Each structure stands twice: as C-alpha cells, then as structure tokens.
Amino acid sequence: MGRALVWDATCVDSLAASHLPSTSQKAAAAAESAQMLKRPKMFLLRQAVSNARQLAPSVRAMSSKGPLVDLTVDNDGVAIMTLQRPPVNSLNLDLLKEISKSLDDVAKNKSRGMILTSSSPTVFSAGLDIMEMYKPDMKRAEEFWTTLQDVWFKLYGSSFATAAAINGHAPAGGCLLSMSCEYRAMVGGKFTIGLNETALGIVAPKWFMDTMCRTISMRQAELALTTAKMFTVDEALKCELIDEIATDKADAINKCKTFLKKFEKIPPLARAITKLKMREEPIKNLQTSRQADVQEFLSFLKNPKVQQSLEMYIQALKQKAAK
Numbered sequence: 371m372g373r374a375l376v377w378d379a380t381c382v383d384s385l386a387a388s389h390l391p392s393t394s395q396k397a398a399a400a401a402e403s404a405q406m407l408k409r410p411k412m413f414l415l416r417q418a419v420s421n422a423r424q425l426a427p428s429v430r431a432m433s434s435k436g437p438l439v440d441l442t443v444d445n446d447g448v449a450i451m452t453l454q455r456p457p458v459n460s461l462n463l464d465l466l467k468e469i470s471k472s473l474d475d476v477a478k479n480k481s482r483g484m485i486l487t488s489s490s491p492t493v494f495s496a497g498l499d500i501m502e503m504y505k506p507d508m509k510r511a512e513e514f515w516t517t518l519q520d521v522w523f524k525l526y527g528s529s530f531a532t533a534a535a536i537n538g539h540a541p542a543g544g545c546l547l548s549m550s551c552e553y554r555a556m557v558g559g560k561f562t563i564g565l566n567e568t569a570l571g572i573v574a575p576k577w578f579m580d581t582m583c584r585t586i587s588m589r590q591a592e593l594a595l596t597t598a599k600m601f602t603v604d605e606a607l608k609c610e611l612i613d614e615i616a617t618d619k620a621d622a623i624n625k626c627k628t629f630l631k632k633f634e635k636i637p638p639l640a641r642a643i644t645k646l647k648m649r650e651e652p653i654k655n656l657q658t659s660r661q662a663d664v665q666e667f668l669s670f671l672k673n674p675k676v677q678q679s680l681e682m683y684i685q686a687l688k689q690k691a692a693k
C-alpha cells in the first residue's frame with residue numbers, strides 16, 4: 371500500500387544577520403534553530419495524520435518497567451507513570467532519561483491520557499538531583515540539562531492529556547513536573563510544593579518561571595519565586611497551584627481520572643491543538659534559546675559561589691536526614 375509523504379524542506383541562510391551570533395559559536399546552529407522552530411508545525415501535522423487514522427479507539431496495551439519508572443495502562447486506557455527512584459525521586463540523568471523514554475511510549479500508545487505519580491508514600495519528587503550539579507562532570511551536566519529540557523518539551527507540550535497525582539512533597543523540579551501537567555490533585559497533610567531554587571542560591575530558569583506564571587497569578591509567582599516559597603497543600607489550593615486536595619494516593623489518581631474523563635466527548639485533535647496553542651509561547655521561547663539555556667546552566671555550575679551554596683545546602687540536607 372502506498373503511503374502519503376509530506377515534504378517540508380527549509381534552507382537556512384546561516385550568514386544572515388539574525389544567525390551570525392549563534393553560527394559563529396557553533397557549527398550548524400542556524401539549521402538546529404530552524405529545526406526547533408518547525409517542531410510545533412510538525413506536531414500539528416502529526417496530529418492531523420493521527421486524527422485521520424481515527425486516533426482515539428486504538429489504545430494498545432502498554433507496560434514498560436524500567437527500574438526507575440513504571441508505566442502501565444489501566445482498563446480505561448489511562449497511562450499511569452510512576453516515578454520510583456528511592457529515597458526521594460530526585461531527578462538524576464538516569465531517571466530523566468527514563469521519563470523521557472516513557473513519555474515517548476505514552477505518545478506512541480495513543481492513551482486516553484497520562485497520570486504522573488510517585489511510588490514513595492511521602493515524596494512526589496525532590497526535584498533535580500543536587501549531586502548532578504555539585505562539582506559536576508561538565509559533559510554529563512550538559513547531557514543532564516538537555517535531557518531535562520527534553521522532558522519538559524515532551525510533558526508540557528504533549529498532545530495527550532496529563533494530570534499529576536501529587537502524593538508527597540514536590541519541591542523545585544518536582545513542582546515543575548506537576549505544573550507541566552494540565553491538572554493537579556495533591557494529597558492533603560504536611561506536604562509542600564513550590565519552586566524553592568533561590569533558597570539553594572540558584573535561579574530557576576526562565577522556562578520554570580514561565581510554567582509557574584501560567585499556573586498561578588504572576589503576582590503570586592513573583593512572590594513565591596523570590597522568597598523560595600514552599601506552599602502547604604491548603605495554600606497551594608487557594609492560589610490554584612493545585613486543583614484539588616485528595617485524601618490519599620488512590621483518591622488523587624481517581625480525581626485525575628475524573629479530570630481526564632472530561633475529554634471523552636471532545637474531539638482529540640481540537641483538544642490537542644488548543645492545548646498546544648495555549649502553551650506555544652513558552653515552548654517557542656525555550657526552543658529558540660535552548661543552546662543559550664544550556665550554556666547558562668553550565669556557567670552557573672562553574673560559579674564558585676553557586677558551588678558553595680550547593681555544598682552548604684547538601685550539608686544541611688544530610689544533617690537533617692541524620693537526625
């Protein structure tokens with residue numbers, strides 16, 4: 371059977387004034403940037419093709435069990451992605467790679483939606499693994515940051531619907547993962563959630579900030595980011611950082627499922643394009659500044675003051691854990 375092919379070629383003028391700064395730093399930078407800019411268009415094309423093949427009814431069984439991420443599909447066709455890197459699901463390179471691959475699997479599988487949760491009874495995710503940033507090997511640090519960017523692109527810009535069942539603390543990168551989903555149900559109790567980077571002497575990247583500004587009000591986000599605010603569950607609900615409070619993990623997952631069910635009667639293509647258009651701006655911003663963002667991260671890591679702050683933070687964490 372013949373298959374329709376769509377050709378979409380782009381020729382970049384790598385010596386154009388707008389490309390010169392990046393081209394002079396890195397070979398093929400202009401082509402790379404053109405490729406990134408084309409992604410949203412390609413996404414829409416892929417969606418259109420999927421729709422033509424009547425995307426919704428063909429949910430395949432999926433079960434992928436890496437050591438760090440468990441991915442299963444329940445009877446309703448909802449993918450449940452469970453982070454399982456004890457003790458606190460800190461996001462190191464290996465875990466990020468598995469999340470990235472699992473997101474690809476969910477996209478391929480055409481699930482009804484995906485729920486992100488954790489196997490820990492008290493921690494959703496402790497955020498980025500600080501040990502990846504403390505006295506790092508620069509090559510690995512670059513791969514680490516690029517993989518984190520990939521995870522955000524795939525989660526924040528996913529065509530499938532997403533919800534987070536936050537069953538424990540969600541600081542920094544943990545908060546980012548949950549905010550990248552479309553809906554959040556958090557288990558009530560003593561847990562906290564927020565972007566606390568300034569407390570570590572580091573600055574949340576712009577795309578972390580953008581994600582927060584699109585979840586809570588700009589005013590609340592500025593206050594929270596500058597003061598490293600960790601919200602209690604009640605505070606998080608009040609400022610709409612989360613959508614619902616759950617009694618336990620099962621309840622959080624049920625609440626996420628109820629959210630995903632809302633899309634049963636909505637044509638998937640219309641839903642996906644609407645989501646992408648709403649999220650287009652921060653995605654494009656990072657696509658265009660992706661290399662600069664990596665370089666900024668690496669130069670942050672080389673800064674002795676940042677290393678000193680990280681060292682003190684690690685010591686404080688270890689002292690607390692030892693008590």
Ligand SMILES: CC/C=C\C/C=C\C/C=C\C/C=C/C(=O)SCCNC(=O)CCNC(=O)[C@H](O)C(C)(C)COP(=O)(O)OP(=O)(O)OC[C@H]1O[C@@H](n2cnc3c(N)ncnc32)[C@H](O)[C@@H]1OP(=O)(O)O
Pocket residue numbers: 457458460492493495496497498499500501539541542543544566567570572573574575576663666667668670687688690691692
């Ligand atoms: C400008 C643009 C470009 C670049 C900017 C540059 C830099 C910005 C870069 C990145 C942004 C950063 C994002 C982040 O996500 S940073 C991580 C922030 N996370 C935290 O602050 C959380 C710290 N952890 C906790 O608060 C608690 O552990 C937690 C509440 C999650 C759980 O408490 P619990 O009592 O259950 O466990 P603990 O006893 O505290 O911990 C057990 C064990 O785990 C270790 N641990 C905890 N968190 C981390 C972590 N994030 N990374 C690595 N290790 C972690 C902790 O030390 C204990 O270890 P051990 O003593 O060996 O048992």
